[in-house]
Amino acid sequence: MASDRSKMSAGLSRRSFLGGLGVAALGATTGCSVLGAGVAGTEVAPGTVTYWNLFGGGDGARMLVMEDAYRAGPGSPKLQAATFTWGNPYYTKLSLATIGQVPPDVAISHLTRSANLARAGLISEITEETLGMVGLSPGDFSEKAWKAQQLDGKNYAIPLDTHPFVLYYNAEVCEKAGLLDSAGNLKPINGTKGWEAALSAAKQVTGAYGASVATIGDQATSWRWFQTLYQQHEGATPWLADTGRTLSYNREITLDTLAYIQSLTKKGLMPADTDYAGSQTLMFTGKSGFYLQGEWEITTAQSIKGLKFGMVPVPTLFDRPAAQGDSHTFVLPARSRTDEQLRRAMGFVKSMLDQSLTWAKGGHIPAYLPTLHSQAYKELSPQSNYASAADTVVYDAPAWYSGSGSTFENIVGAQIGLVQQGLASPQAALARARSQLLTYANTPSPL
């Protein structure tokens, strides 16, 4: 687009082009009811639940199954679901639609992004009364996620799951490397020595790498990997404090963690140059024994024919167990609603929560306790093997520029990526991240 727009004027004058567009738009308004509804500000399809989410890949497929189950339910209202690219673009669309007074009835938000939406007045409070409409109460959700979504004592988001960063292992490689117990499960790995020993053993088998994690083009993953190890240190403080106005990370631990991450790629135990898809492929094809990513990639792993794999919480390499993570939540974008519309929206949320087991099959740890405590979930393997990671999940620190897929993750993650690649020293990377973050910390919140 950078070049073609100006060039358009060469063949077709801008005026005639715009004029043409105008005629086309007028024709469309009169002919099409959706645009007509847009112009008049009326509901597109009365009685329909509109629902926006950001689920791609395996998550997306799982969500479609759940949507279909909802549609098939007796007496369900019509459902219109839309999926958008995750991260900043999704939240931009959701914000603009809400400001433009045409938001969906229900939307997915990361827990770490919901507070900002609430502060901006873009989502409605969810009172206990609202929950009660469909027989829910705060006690139905895992405490950690429920508490984390609260802002000034009010509820704004209904958690669906918790999704920590976890460790995947290629069972065949680990078996050959002697890393499995007699039952075929991964033997516990402890401390940096244990980790490096396991990686070395796996590397011997694969002939390439011990473990893989994305280093290029995926800031979020680099941040997840770093934050997981950083938070495993005793004395690790949150990165941001005072709702983002101060940078509160522990400098020493940060530099140590960065140096450790770099040492793993320098020793060749982990690849220095691999992207999101590449890091998976390494483990799937037996070129790496372990793979680090959020648990949602389970669906992708299951789709690989002949791949035997397992999943466990990220081992405790330092002082305490911890894993970076977040929760997907349902939010109600701000708009005036009749009781009936609210009931309809909540009915959809309840139906999704009731299908938490389907969702859990996609890797996510249910936040809905009736499912989390159910026998069916406990029997789900390898999903239930890492369910404990939900208890030690660390959410990103709150700030107007922070949260999953946010500017904060992009800034810090990009620098961590360069450290992994060996293109920046920990000191230089931290200095660059700091200077960029300070710009944001010093800018008054636009919310």
Place this chain on the structure above:
Amino acid sequence: MFVAPFGIFYLVFLIWPVVYMFITSLFDTSLVKHGFGPFAGFANYREMLTKPEFWSAMWHTIQFTLYTVPPLVVLAFVFAVLANRIGGRSEWLFRLAFFVPFILPSATIALIWSFIYTPSTGLWNSFQKLLGAADPAPVLGTPDLAMVGIAVTTVWWTIGFNFILYLAGLQDIPRELYEAAAVDGASQWQQIRSITIPLLSRTTTLVLLLQIIASLKIFDQVYLMTAGGPGISTQVVLGLVTTTAFTDYRVGAAAAASVLLFIVILAITVVRPLIERIQQRREA
């Protein structure tokens, strides 16, 4: 009367947004709040002009322009001359070959070249390995290389347009001139230097100007291929504007950055009639 529909559109969708941009740039406008918000005076401009991220984005925009304009002008000229030589029936094939990438949308281009640049397993890295490089650097993952990668992508994508402009210009040059020159014993190279290049100078001015403006407006390829990364090493001004306005919700600050880019492009556009005047004077 007949211009009214165009006039209204022009006013509503071109003039008014520009005016609006100027006004907004003087306020602390937030995307998620109604109205312009508190008056900020020139604080947004001060912020942009003192912030390293803005200057880095401005530099990357210029860097991209420097990387893409010379090849897009020179190569387009060379290929047009070559294609024109072929003439006859097979010329359409070359015209098509050079022009086809241009009609593809930027998303497609970004996808194709991201595949080519895939670290370790991509076409480009495999090719380097074939030539004996042990551990070729990932193009889009290395700060110094990423912009080059985007520039190469862009040259491949948009060369067809300049190529067509040059080809049209070439076909306007009367054949007799070359015949006369050949009779006088001018070599091929002399013909190009003394006939083709001077007679195409107007086309070149146009191509150059359009190309510089197009390159300064770089956004798509960066947004789609690197999202400004690694770090902010390929972030360009329009990328910064988009992020500031739609991710950070800071419309006022983004408007200030837009105005600054607007001034740069305006300055370059103003240079064009100046150059033309000089050319005319020289011809006279």
